[in-house]
Amino acid sequence: MTSGKTAAIIVAAGTGVRSGSAAPKQYALLGGKPVLAYSLAALRGHPAIDRVVVVIGAGQEAALREAVGDVEYVIGGATRRMSVLAGLEALASSTGHPGPVPGSTVPHDLQPVGVNSGGPRHEAGVTVGVKIERVLIHDAARPFLSADVIDRLLAPLDAYEGAIPALPVADTLVRYDGMIGETVPRTDLYRVQTPQAFVFDAVLAAHRGWSGPEPTDDAQMVRDTGHEVTIVLGDPMLEKITHPADFAAAEARLAASMRSRTATGFDVHRLEAGEELWLGGVLIPHDKGLSGHSDADVALHAITDALLGTIAAGDIGTHFPPSDPQWRGADSAQFLQHAASLITARGGIIDFIDLTLICEAPKIGPHRSAMRDRIAALLQVGVDQVSIKATTTERLGFAGRGEGIAAQAAATVRIPETR
Numbered sequence: 001m002t003s004g005k006t007a008a009i010i011v012a013a014g015t016g017v018r019s020g021s022a023a024p025k026q027y028a029l030l031g032g033k034p035v036l037a038y039s040l041a042a043l044r045g046h047p048a049i050d051r052v053v054v055v056i057g058a059g060q061e062a063a064l065r066e067a068v069g070d071v072e073y074v075i076g077g078a079t080r081r082m083s084v085l086a087g088l089e090a091l092a093s094s095t096g097h098p099g100p101v102p103g104s105t106v107p108h109d110l111q112p113v114g115v116n117s118g119g120p121r122h123e124a125g126v127t128v129g130v131k132i133e134r135v136l137i138h139d140a141a142r143p144f145l146s147a148d149v150i151d152r153l154l155a156p157l158d159a160y161e162g163a164i165p166a167l168p169v170a171d172t173l174v175r176y177d178g179m180i181g182e183t184v185p186r187t188d189l190y191r192v193q194t195p196q197a198f199v200f201d202a203v204l205a206a207h208r209g210w211s212g213p214e215p216t217d218d219a220q221m222v223r224d225t226g227h228e229v230t231i232v233l234g235d236p237m238l239e240k241i242t243h244p245a246d247f248a249a250a251e252a253r254l255a256a257s258m259r260s261r262t263a264t265g266f267d268v269h270r271l272e273a274g275e276e277l278w279l280g281g282v283l284i285p286h287d288k289g290l291s292g293h294s295d296a297d298v299a300l301h302a303i304t305d306a307l308l309g310t311i312a313a314g315d316i317g318t319h320f321p322p323s324d325p326q327w328r329g330a331d332s333a334q335f336l337q338h339a340a341s342l343i344t345a346r347g348g349i350i351d352f353i354d355l356t357l358i359c360e361a362p363k364i365g366p367h368r369s370a371m372r373d374r375i376a377a378l379l380q381v382g383v384d385q386v387s388i389k390a391t392t393t394e395r396l397g398f399a400g401r402g403e404g405i406a407a408q409a410a411a412t413v414r415i416p417e418t419r
């Protein structure tokens with residue numbers, strides 16, 4: 001692949017009339033997250049992509065910020081083509097690219113690129129001034145974009161000015177005008193998806209010089225200005241959300257892409273006189289309490305580690321180092337909630353927690369219900385998704401001598417493979 005920077009434009013300035021959604025469909029929730037958030041995360045998370053600009057409708061800054069937080073954005077136009085052009089011009093102007101020639105179709109009122117930081121619009125930080133060599137242009141309405149598709153699209157750009165993902169047509173195709181007419185041979189027909197990848201200068205020139213009928217994608221513009229555009233294998237996950245039923249289909253695709261993961265956590269704390277005994281987020285009357293890092297709630301620590309394990313995010317010490325004085329005496333509920341928030345941020349769902357407390361005393365039975373309620377509330381799951389068991393070690397070892405309490409937890413979550 002040639003050297004130079006790769007940018008991505010997500011067009012999200014449509015109104016989604018056909019979707020029947022009250023708000024533009026790119027802000028509708030899918031699996032609890034805005035549609036736009038999925039492809040934005042996929043593009044931002046891809047190592048070959050240096051910069052992502054989202055094209056939004058006028059007045060959508062607050063909706064954008066609420067949906068995805070800080071992101072570079074530009075205001076789009078009345079058609080998809082004009083929105084793509086706005087994105088291309090934003091990239092061109094911020095990287096010192098020559099401006100459009102007089103008489104081209106570029107409108108004069110294109111907004112400058114901004115960052116949705118809540119403050120005044122400003123130029124986009126470190127990436128401004130870096131020349132863009134390649135660009136991916138993507139519909140926000142196609143949320144489930146995989147890294148494999150991005151890889152497939154970028155690979156041919158050394159040889160072609162463009163590459164698009166497409167799927168062969170599987171159905172019989174027929175012309176219809178009240179009665180069926182000609183059957184259209186389908187052997188070389190493909191359904192075209194996005195993102196579409198281009199050499200930046202080629203697609204910018206095609207857009208700036210366009211005077212043909214309204215195109216339905218960018219590839220046809222690049223092709224019609226004399227460049228070669230190739231096809232790579234698309235992805236059934238990339239179907240566009242267009243009509244109301246497409247939301248249910250997208251939810252089903254998302255659910256089918258969820259993979260179950262189970263991980264365990266283990267922790268021990270010393271029992272000492274003069275300490276409070278916090279277990280499972282509940283203060284338990286006892287003649288001794290647990291000492292150590294934070295409030296030393298061994299149960300919440302074990303569950304936190306189990307949850308972090310499901311996403312291979314290190315352990316509790318990685319996120320809350322015992323050496324950091326700010327966590328001394330801290331409520332362990334915040335550790336647990338942090339681990340849960342990392343799973344939620346990945347579109348994950350917590351399915352089940354199973355905890356075993358290992359101690360001679362206190363008796364866990366009388367407190368089991370309060371602990372289950374508290375843990376379920378902290379994780380925002382049902383009480384029936386939290387199991388708490390207890391055992392002794394038959395007076396053997398540190399637990400048997402009443403010197404400490406051990407906790408062992410297992411967590412099962414579902415994480416979407418499509419990010």
Ligand SMILES: Nc1ccn([C@@H]2O[C@H](COP(=O)(O)OP(=O)(O)OP(=O)(O)O)[C@@H](O)[C@H]2O)c(=O)n1
Pocket residue numbers: 011012013014015016017018019025026055076077078079080081083084138139140141142240241242
């Ligand atoms: N003026 C427009 C029109 C469309 N798009 C974007 O282009 C993509 C594909 O368009 P489509 O599915 O047609 O979206 P809408 O135009 O929003 O839908 P509709 O035609 O039903 O109103 C979407 O991500 C949409 O937000 C855009 O950025 N600017």
Ligand SMILES: C[C@](O)(CO)[C@H](O)COP(=O)(O)O
Pocket residue numbers: 080139192193194216217218240242
């Ligand atoms: C760009 C596109 O997604 C490729 O299939 C499609 O052409 C967009 O069409 P729409 O009419 O804007 O939905």
